[in-house]
Amino acid sequence: MKIVVTGLGATTPLGGDVRSTWDALLAGKSGISTLEQPxxxxxxxxxxxxxxxxxPASEVLTLQECKRLDPSSQFALIAAREAWADAGTPSVEPERLAVEFSTGIGGVWTLLDAFDTLKERxxxxxxxMTVPMLMPNGPAAAIGMDLAARGGVRTSVSACASSTEAIANAITRLQSGEIDIVVAGGCEAAIxxxxxxxxxAMHATSRRxxxxxxxxxxxxxxxxGFVMGEGGGAMVLETEEHALARGAKIYAYLVGGAVTSDAYHITAPDPEGSGAARAVLAALKQANASIEDVVHINxxxxxxxxxxxxxYTALKRVFGDHLGQIAISATKASTGHxxxxxGAIEAVFTVxxxxxxxxxxxxxLDNQDPEIPLDVVTSPRKLPDGPxxxxxxxxxFGGHNAVVAFRSYE
Amino acid sequence: MALSKDEVLAGLAELVNEETGLAAESVQMDKSFSDDLDIDSISMMTIVVNAEDKFGVKIPDEEVKNLVTVADAVNYIADNQ
Known part of the structure; x- marks a missing residue:
């Protein structure tokens, strides 16, 4: 069974939708700025x-939606609605429509605001509405309600691997034959x-x-260190058969999705990169691909x-000398993390x-680390023709590794 | 000085509008919160708590179920300020 991407949605530090985000990314813009909050x-x-x-989500959603949804769910809904409209607002049996939508942290604004209210008042x-707003499955549930998805609405949580894992999970849902379409992605609102x-406190973030x-x-x-970002990304995934039957436009095939774990350290990556390497290899195996097929990595x-x-160590283990032939993009430079x-917005970029x-x-990238001799793309680069x-x-954090693989649609 | 029922109604309509987005004019004495205004129990609790602050009254939880119509709420608030 082949799975295709038929709709994309995003709201990011670069733009309020996919097109403006992608244009800003290609133009080399930064979405990072000084916080003016008191x-x-x-x-x-x-x-x-x-x-x-x-x-801001308040410019897109109604006042009532903003009042009843944590900011993370607000971003989720904006991204999912864009993806759904982009897919042509598919007609699908509600029982055959599923949602796989993640967050790393959940409704942290709701939780902490509520604790302030408790202490002060x-x-x-x-x-x-505090509990349904703070629960980590809130974003997935909001999308499920909005699109009338009755085929199962799930949230996998694996810190910064969460939404890539959500997309990987969509593959299994579609392969089960029980589901025709999955809306997959993830969101975060933790600023x-x-x-x-x-x-x-853990010295994970930049102090520049x-x-x-x-x-x-x-x-x-x-x-x-990394720079925190906020927003959400979504994609509509469906079986090729279903997409063709309804005459949908198709962006790409989703050909692999793999998840592994390090069991090494709660926050530090395994310096050998074994778990990450296994995830890349498993995704390529699922895709029936050889390492030489890979031309681009987000x-x-x-x-x-x-x-x-x-x-880098993990990629070197997998790709060896072929790594030098792969165009590497690190889009967090523009969007933050x-x-x-x-994973959701980066999957959108990959597609x-x-x-x-x-x-x-x-x-x-002014002075590339000599310990990381990758072929890093620093201005928009043409990828080869053909498949x-x-x-x-x-x-x-937690030692989670998730990798998804996409193939061009000819 | 105690507010008149008209003033309570106007204030309550503002709270309903803030919580639900319903036009304040639609909040009339004979309307039922649930059947006419489509206000669910969660919004109702939020409106009640905000009304306590706004009007300086205490509305016990066991009283909320008796506030079926807008008039019930206006009368309760006006009588207990």
């Missing part, structure tokens, strides 16, 4: 910048003083407060000193790279 100074937050959604003032302080747009710099020798590359090297939404035969640039294959990697 809490930055109030709590003396050590990191004063992030990648905030370019278009007492339990009776805690909003009755809140607590998560920012917590990531800063004076030059925020230069702070996310994967593979550069001066990289000093790398996880968060801009942390150790993470970028660990991923959307945590549970990262567009195949569809438009263009690998997007990696900005801020081509690309992968997108995501890794998460």
């Amino acid at each position: 809490w930055v100074a109030q709590y003396e937050i050590p990191v004063t910048f992030a990648g905030q959604a370019k278009v 007492g339990p009776r003032r805690v909003l009755p 809140h003083p607590l998560p920012i302080s917590a990531f800063a 407060n004076d030059e925020p747009e230069l702070a996310s710099r994967p593979y550069d020798v001066a990289r000093d 790398a996880h590359a968060t801009s942390t000193p150790v993470g970028d090297i660990a991923e 959307l945590l549970g939404g990262a 567009l790279a195949l569809k438009e035969r263009t690998a997007p640039p990696t900005i801020n 081509i294959l690309a992968i997108s990697n995501s890794f998460g």
Whole structure:
């Protein structure tokens, strides 16, 4: 059974939809900026910048939707609606429509606002919608309600690998024969003083407060941590048979999705990269592909000193000398790291790279780390004609590795 | 000074509008919260808690089920301010 991508949606620090995001990415723009919120100074937050959604959800959704949905679910709904409309608003039996939609952290704004309310005003003032707004399956449930998906609505949580895992899970759902269409993706809305302080406490994030747009710099020798971003990404996945029967436009094939785990350290990547390498190999095996078929990788590359090297080590193990032939893009340089939404928007970028035969640039690479001799794309690069294959990697705290593989649709 | 029932109605209509987006004019004395205005129990609890703050009254949870129509709520608030 072949699975195809028929719709894309995104809201990111670069733009409020897929087109504006992709155009800004190709133009080498940065979505990272200084945070103007009063809490930055109030709590003396050590990191004063992030990648905030370019278009606030309140400009897209109704007041009531905003009141009843955590910001993470708001981004999810915006991305999923765009993907659904882009797919031509498919007519499908509700029982054969499923959702696989992730978040890494969940409704952190709702949870912490509610605790503030409890402390300041007492339990009776805690909003009755608090629980459904904070639960991590809230974004998936909001999409499921909106699209009337009755074939199962699930949320896999694996930190920054979450939404790549969601897309991988969609393959199994479609292969079961029980489902015709899956809306898959992920979201995050964690630009809140607590998560920012917590990531800063573990020295995971960049402190380049004076030059925020230069702070996310994967593979550069001066990289000093990731930059948090927010938003969401979604794709409509369906069996090729179903897509052709309804005359849908098709972006690409989804040909592989694999998940492995390191069991090495709760936050540090396995320096040997074995788990990551196994995930890449498993995705390629599922795709019936050889390593030489891969022309482009959207790398996880968060801009942390150790993470970028660990991923390189894993890729070198898998691809050997062929690695030099692969165009590598590290798009977090422009978007920041959307945590549970990262894999989803990067899968969208990977699909567009195949569809438009263009690998997007990696900005801020001024002085490439000699320990990471990858062929990094720094300005939009034409990809070869003919059938081509690309992968997108995501890794998460907990030792999670997830990889999805897409093939061009001819 | 206690508010008149008209003033309570106007204030309550504002709270309903904030919570549900319904036009304030649609909040009339003879309307049922659930049947006419389509306000669910979760929105109703939010409106009740906001009404307590706005009007300085205490509306016990066991009283909320008796507030079927807008008039029930306006009368309760006006009588207990």
